[in-house]
Amino acid sequence: MTATTTAPPLESGSVDVVRLMTDIAEKVSGPAADEVDRLGRFPSETIDALRADGLLWALVPREFGGLGATLSEVSEGLVALGRQCASSAMVVAMHHIQVACLVRHGTNDLLRSYLAEAVEHQYLLASATTEVGTGGDVRSSVCAVDVEGGTFRLEKQAPVISYGNFADGILVTARRSEDSPENDQVIVLCRPPDLELEQVGEWNALGFRGTCSPGFVLRASGDADAVLDQPYGDISTQTMLPIAHILWGSLWLGIATAALDRARRFVQAEARKRPGTTPAAALRLADVSALHQQFSDLVRGSVRRYEEIEGDGERLSAIGFAIGMNSLKVSASTLVVDVVRQCMVICGLSAYRLDGPYSLGRHLRDSMGAALMVNNDRIMGNNAQLLLVHRGE
Amino acid sequence: MDQEIRQVLAEHGRLAVDVSSLDENTDLFAAGMTSHASVNVMLALEDAFDIEFAESMLKKSTFESIASIRAGVLEMTDA
Numbered sequence: 373m374t375a376t377t378t379a380p381p382l383e384s385g386s387v388d389v390v391r392l393m394t395d396i397a398e399k400v401s402g403p404a405a406d407e408v409d410r411l412g413r414f415p416s417e418t419i420d421a422l423r424a425d426g427l428l429w430a431l432v433p434r435e436f437g438g439l440g441a442t443l444s445e446v447s448e449g450l451v452a453l454g455r456q457c458a459s460s461a462m463v464v465a466m467h468h469i470q471v472a473c474l475v476r477h478g479t480n481d482l483l484r485s486y487l488a489e490a491v492e493h494q495y496l497l498a499s500a501t502t503e504v505g506t507g508g509d510v511r512s513s514v515c516a517v518d519v520e521g522g523t524f525r526l527e528k529q530a531p532v533i534s535y536g537n538f539a540d541g542i543l544v545t546a547r548r549s550e551d552s553p554e555n556d557q558v559i560v561l562c563r564p565p566d567l568e569l570e571q572v573g574e575w576n577a578l579g580f581r582g583t584c585s586p587g588f589v590l591r592a593s594g595d596a597d598a599v600l601d602q603p604y605g606d607i608s609t610q611t612m613l614p615i616a617h618i619l620w621g622s623l624w625l626g627i628a629t630a631a632l633d634r635a636r637r638f639v640q641a642e643a644r645k646r647p648g649t650t651p652a653a654a655l656r657l658a659d660v661s662a663l664h665q666q667f668s669d670l671v672r673g674s675v676r677r678y679e680e681i682e683g684d685g686e687r688l689s690a691i692g693f694a695i696g697m698n699s700l701k702v703s704a705s706t707l708v709v710d711v712v713r714q715c716m717v718i719c720g721l722s723a724y725r726l727d728g729p730y731s732l733g734r735h736l737r738d739s740m741g742a743a744l745m746v747n748n749d750r751i752m753g754n755n756a757q758l759l760l761v762h763r764g765e
Numbered sequence: 766m767d768q769e770i771r772q773v774l775a776e777h778g779r780l781a782v783d784v785s786s787l788d789e790n791t792d793l794f795a796a797g798m799t800s801h802a803s804v805n806v807m808l809a810l811e812d813a814f815d816i817e818f819a820e821s822m823l824k825k826s827t828f829e830s831i832a833s834i835r836a837g838v839l840e841m842t843d844a
């Protein structure tokens with residue numbers, strides 16, 4: 373389970389995270405994408421390549437040994453990865469969300485020294501927020517942390533943990549104690565050898581097949597300091613939720629960009645056959661390009677919005693910001709399907725075929741997962757509630 | 766005023782414990798109030814005291830305890 377590669381020593385001057393991630397996306401993830409999808413296998417070549425360049429913990433500040441990358445750099449890297457292999461990009465996005473939580477909220481001594489170790493070994497972190505019994509309502513838990521004599525113990529029935537079998541550690545949500553109500557949650561870093569995963573069922577899904585996301589019964593124990601100090605509610609509001617929506621949105625934008633690339637090449641090939649006549653599909657291409665631009669501006673604008681206030685817990689907790697980050701997720705997950713679908717109409721049968729350079733089957737299947745990763749209806753339900761008291765910007 | 770606040774919490778806070786047993790500094794979120802419920806508490810307080818909380822007060826810390834709610838309500842009624 374544990375990675376053996378270590379990050380290269382840091383040179384002075386900044387590492388070009390976007391270029392490195394883009395190179396890996398194009399040279400490593402792209403060529404493997406169809407096989408990863410067909411076999412539903414873990415995209416280990418992508419993870420190994422990112423690991424070798426120290427990119428898995430790029431968000432960690434330099435003082436703790438990381439690359440000190442910004443959220444916008446990681447976001448751009450994920451657009452590039454999503455463009456080549458959405459499963460790889462989803463694994464990397466989910467991992468970076470966990471990293472961001474540890475960087476921002478894992479402030480006790482144990483978690484700070486874990487950070488240094490994780491950077492050195494380039495651990496891959498997974499997430500277990502969803503639970504049997506609460507459905508997609510990640511802000512309540514059934515399981516509880518049992519702390520006794522400085523040691524925690526935890527068991528969770530997780531219906532889906534992406535790359536659970538390939539992760540070096542998992543951030544797990546649970547009730548603070550056996551006596552706590554379901555929404556008084558904490559998040560715990562669980563890691564081998566005190567982490568046991570008993571797989572339940574298989575992951576054979578429509579899309580994001582390479583995320584390898586079956587269910588597990590998770591049993592863990594360890595030093596009680598592996599429980600993050602701040603309540604999960606605050607960590608979720610300020611970090612996990614906005615960063616998840618931004619990084620998911622980034623890779624979904626990558627999927628849409630790949631589809632647009634294919635549609636553009638298709639229309640241009642048509643145009644070359646009959647110079648002088650604008651192909652009928654060119655108008656539709658103009659249409660979907662405008663939609664893609666909305667999508668791109670939405671994602672990039674949201675990253676900026678986060679970065680502007682990232683050090684300010686109060687502003688990150690504001691109602692208007694929460695509504696904005698929720699709307700981002702719902703819009704982005706809708707736009708990705710709309711763009712891919714329109715590109716399929718442009719390329720016609722060439723896109724519908726599962727082989728050939730214009731095929732969009734994988735993109736369409738992957739894009740359909742976006743609306744259910746924390747169901748859009750739940751998110752809109754939250755916004756409906758928040759808007760009852762929001763005073764406007 | 767505390768009585769009215771407790772009344773609102775009993776009706777809308779969906780707490781895991783009896784409101785009358787709460788200390789004025791008990792963390793209401795730790796006592797089971799969800800963020801969803803806190804919005805309802807906010808709306809009911811606005812109705813009960815005929816106030817409108819300012820944007821700057823619409824944050825978790827304002828609704829954290831009976832004492833913080835009282836301070837918030839007083840700030841708006843004095844305004």
Ligand SMILES: Cc1cc2nc3c(=O)[nH]c(=O)nc-3n(C[C@H](O)[C@H](O)[C@H](O)COP(=O)(O)OP(=O)(O)OC[C@H]3O[C@@H](n4cnc5c(N)ncnc54)[C@H](O)[C@@H]3O)c2cc1C
Nearest residue numbers: 499500501502507508533534580744745746747749750753
């Ligand atoms: C590719 C992929 C990877 C994932 N990886 C992970 C992972 O690594 N770790 C993890 O913890 N989770 C993961 N998830 C789970 C994900 O985050 C969601 O929690 C999960 O998909 C929700 O499952 P559900 O649709 O069965 O449940 P629900 O969200 O309960 O939705 C079921 C239905 O109930 C409706 N519904 C229920 N309650 C409400 C409500 N209050 N308001 C509105 N509608 C409601 C929904 O609209 C929907 O129709 C992953 C999901 C996907 C698709």
